[in-house]
Amino acid sequence: MSKASEIDIASVTKVYGTTTAVEAISLKIPGGTYCCLLGPSGCGKTSTLRMIAGHETISSGDVRLGNMVVTDLPPARRGTAMMFQSYALFPHLDLVDNVAFSLKMKGMPKAERRTKALEMLQLMELQAYATRKPAQLSGGQQQRVALARALITNPQALLLDEPLSALDPFLKVRMRAELKKLQTSLGITFVHVTHSQEEAMALADLIVVMNDGRIEQAAPPRTVFEQPATAFVARFMGDHNVISGRITDHRDGVMTIAVPQGSTFVAHDTSTPFSDTADLAIRTDRVRIGIEQTNGLGFTGSVSNIEYRGASVKLTVAGAGLDDFTILLRDRDFFANPVRVGEALPLCWGKEDVIVLGRTQH
Numbered sequence: 001m002s003k004a005s006e007i008d009i010a011s012v013t014k015v016y017g018t019t020t021a022v023e024a025i026s027l028k029i030p031g032g033t034y035c036c037l038l039g040p041s042g043c044g045k046t047s048t049l050r051m052i053a054g055h056e057t058i059s060s061g062d063v064r065l066g067n068m069v070v071t072d073l074p075p076a077r078r079g080t081a082m083m084f085q086s087y088a089l090f091p092h093l094d095l096v097d098n099v100a101f102s103l104k105m106k107g108m109p110k111a112e113r114r115t116k117a118l119e120m121l122q123l124m125e126l127q128a129y130a131t132r133k134p135a136q137l138s139g140g141q142q143q144r145v146a147l148a149r150a151l152i153t154n155p156q157a158l159l160l161d162e163p164l165s166a167l168d169p170f171l172k173v174r175m176r177a178e179l180k181k182l183q184t185s186l187g188i189t190f191v192h193v194t195h196s197q198e199e200a201m202a203l204a205d206l207i208v209v210m211n212d213g214r215i216e217q218a219a220p221p222r223t224v225f226e227q228p229a230t231a232f233v234a235r236f237m238g239d240h241n242v243i244s245g246r247i248t249d250h251r252d253g254v255m256t257i258a259v260p261q262g263s264t265f266v267a268h269d270t271s272t273p274f275s276d277t278a279d280l281a282i283r284t285d286r287v288r289i290g291i292e293q294t295n296g297l298g299f300t301g302s303v304s305n306i307e308y309r310g311a312s313v314k315l316t317v318a319g320a321g322l323d324d325f326t327i328l329l330r331d332r333d334f335f336a337n338p339v340r341v342g343e344a345l346p347l348c349w350g351k352e353d354v355i356v357l358g359r360t361q362h
């Protein structure tokens with residue numbers, strides 16, 4: 001079996017009493033992938049991760065690692081290792097004993113396991129702290145100990161549950177880069193649970209967006225951002241205006257939708273409609289100020305909020321039946337022609353900037 005094995009989740013369901021936490025999800029994570037399970041609180045990310053790890057029973061379906069079905073195997077026999085949010089380090093043990101712990105459980109002689117633990121501490125650049133206790137380390141160092149402890153079993157896949165959430169924002173960004181570097185150099189599969197879209201975008205080769213126990217989209221970060229599959233994904237990833245309306249016309253590859261008590265919006269769409277409603281997404285950074293002469297896409301609204309963000313300025317505009325249409329301008333474009341709250345502002349976009357999302361059926 002190759003070191004980096006594919007993880008195959010086949011129609012996996014998790015039921016706790018009357019709650020279905022994960023509903024018949026199927027997902028293939030290729031070996032050597034950095035995969036982020038992303039979604040809001042309660043969507044089933046942790047349950048999914050814990051089922052891969054074997055810390056949670058699988059109500060139905062199967063999990064395969066490489067060519068081995070691991071559904072009914074205990075965690076220690078799966079070839080996976082888990083790093084917990086709280087790091088779960090033993091406070092009374094020094095770093096060597098913390099890192100060597102699982103080897104001790106496997107019955108490895110003391111000298112051998114200490115050598116291996118020291119090697120692992122060296123990999124994490126922690127050898128100078130080998131005799132310290134976890135409380136004598138910074139948050140970032142504790143995280144590296146937890147990583148060393150998980151990796152010492154030589155796993156085919158490392159499972160990480162919100163590994164950066166205990167760190168301050170500065171350290172979070174630094175440790176994020178270290179995680180990515182580590183995964184690239186080890187070449188093993190990482191499955192990382194997060195509710196931060198920014199974290200997932202920065203780290204993942206494969207983002208799996210979950211909502212209410214199901215997978216909304218599984219794709220590389222750029223695809224998830226540029227072609228969100230559903231209205232939920234577009235809203236959750238942010239930086240998109242999602243417009244929902246009734247289809248009033250759809251022919252020759254042009255679809256028109258009407259927003260309740262508002263205007264109509266046009267999208268180029270050659271698919272066959274299966275419902276009478278549709279969701280469109282327009283990226284906030286693709287909207288321009290002005291009137292589009294050639295295609296007439298846009299509307300004039302009233303500025304309701306202005307947020308300065310340093311490199312950019314975010315404007316919220318109400319109009320056309322929408323009360324929170326957002327546009328993101330580069331700071332120099334905004335300050336070249338600043339606008340004020342309450343001012344009328346014409347907005348426009350190109351036809352390629354309108355994405356048709358998975359239609360909702362009512």
Ligand SMILES: Nc1ncnc2c1ncn2[C@@H]1O[C@H](COP(=O)(O)OP(=O)(O)OP(=O)(O)O)[C@@H](O)[C@H]1O
Pocket residue numbers: 016017019020021039040041042043044045046047048195
């Ligand atoms: N042991 C349990 N018993 C009963 N219900 C549970 C249990 N664990 C999780 N749940 C429920 O299952 C659903 C999914 O929970 P899960 O922890 O997998 O979500 P999550 O996406 O990881 O959320 P968070 O980001 O808040 O950790 C939630 O509705 C949760 O309340």
